[in-house]
Amino acid sequence: MVFLTGIRIAGTGRYVPPLTADNNDFAAFLDTNDEWIRSRTGIVTRHISDGEPSWHMGLEASRQALEAAGIAPEQLGLIIDTTITPDYSTPATACVIQRELGAVNAMAFDVNSACTGFVCGLDMAARYLATDPALSYVLVVSNENLSRVVDYTDRSSCILFGDGAGACVLERRQGLYSAYMAADGTGASSLYANGNRRTCRFATGEHTYPEDTDPRGDFLRQDGKAVYRFATEAMPRAVQQVLDQAGLGTEDIDLLIPHQANLRIIETAAKKLKFPMDKIMVNLEKYGNTSSASIPIALDEAVRSGRLRRGQRVCLVGFGAGLTLGAVLFEY
Structure with missing residues (x-):
């Protein structure tokens, strides 16, 4: 789009x-x-x-x-x-x-x-x-x-x-604005955290909460290998999609700001895109993976440090549980 x-x-x-x-x-x-x-x-x-x-x-x-x-x-x-x-x-x-x-x-x-x-x-x-x-x-x-x-x-x-x-x-x-969003629910169990799992069978009069069979079941769980495979494919796919829609190439991106999940993921995806690491904003060494907050934290840091300047083209790309992926390309 x-x-x-x-x-x-x-x-x-x-x-x-x-x-x-x-x-x-x-x-x-x-x-x-x-x-x-x-x-x-x-x-x-x-x-x-x-x-x-x-x-x-x-x-x-x-x-x-x-x-x-x-x-x-x-x-x-x-x-x-x-x-x-x-x-x-x-x-x-x-x-x-x-x-x-x-x-x-x-x-x-x-x-x-x-x-x-x-x-x-x-x-x-x-x-x-x-x-x-x-x-x-x-x-x-x-x-x-x-x-x-x-x-x-x-x-x-x-x-x-x-x-x-x-x-x-x-x-x-x-001005320029290109976006690509996608999801693959077949991978939903690769990364998840249970919500309120209590059930109340009101119609049958069973108004009780079942015992939690996993005392740690509400914590975040992930299949690391599956998430890695998805992320290293999703990031380059989403970036390429927004570029193709805009009729641009990777050389037209001044700064790429990806979700800060893991340095290995970012480096592997960059190689697939043939995109230089020196044009990628990476700050996960200071913050770790902050889920949806990681891109805007990196964006603010890029703006305030002068790494992203007015008139430059920036691409933001995310990938995560769902499984979901998306990218946007626009002029800052």
């Missing part, structure tokens, strides 16, 4: 909890070490929530994005939140952030596309902006409290994840 009406990122922001855990902290209670984690993932440290709600992290990132955009909360017409670790089943996290911001004129809802969430949210925002002339600004915010669902006895997964939030304010602009 290519729009003649594109998007402009008016402002970005990010927030990470002050508490950090480096690889040696994990080695203190797991059979692992710093070299083992670095060589397999590229991760050195990650930020861990010390009780901050998901909405609070998203709120702080959103305030930064609004400040950078130079707009008041009342100017927002829509808030899209992409968390997979909400504080409540209902209301939507976006509604809590709307309240705290004082964005009284904004509609608000949540999206769950796991690590692809920010890309999906941004694409939804682009579609709203393209079809609603009364809409001026959209806030897309991703906030993840993955420490809530990580099993810290599982060495293969717990070392990967961190907490944090990223946000951006979008507005309408004429």
Whole structure:
């Protein structure tokens, strides 16, 4: 899908909890070490929530994005939140952030596309902006409290994840915008975390909760090999799709910002694309995998460091549980 009406990122922001855990902290209670984690993932440290709600992290990132955009909360017409670790089943996290911001004129809802969430949210925002002339600004915010669902006895997964939030304010602009979204539900069991599994058979009068046969069953579970195979295929496929739709080549991308899952995944996908690593934003060594928050955190860091400048073409690409994948290409 290519729009003649594109998007402009008016402002970005990010927030990470002050508490950090480096690889040696994990080695203190797991059979692992710093070299083992670095060589397999590229991760050195990650930020861990010390009780901050998901909405609070998203709120702080959103305030930064609004400040950078130079707009008041009342100017927002829509808030899209992409968390997979909400504080409540209902209301939507976006509604809590709307309240705290004082964005009284904004509609608000949540999206769950796991690590692809920010890309999906941004694409939804682009579609709203393209079809609603009364809409001026959209806030897309991703906030993840993955420490809530990580099993810290599982060495293969717990070392990967961190907490944090990223946000951006979008507005309408004429120009390049290409997007590709896809899903493969046959791989849903490759990466999952159980939700509320309680059942209540009201019709038969059995109003009891069954025993949980797996005391750790609500933690995040993943088939590492299956996820790796999917990710190393999904990332180059999604990027190539948006390029083909726009009639461009990899040489036309100034900066590629992928989901920060694992350095090996990014390097393997880059080789398949024949895309140089020096044009890829990688910051997972500082944050680990923050699911849907990883791309907007990296985006904000790229903007504030001057690595991404006005007029440059940027491609954002995500892949994750679902299984889902998506990419967007536009001019910053």
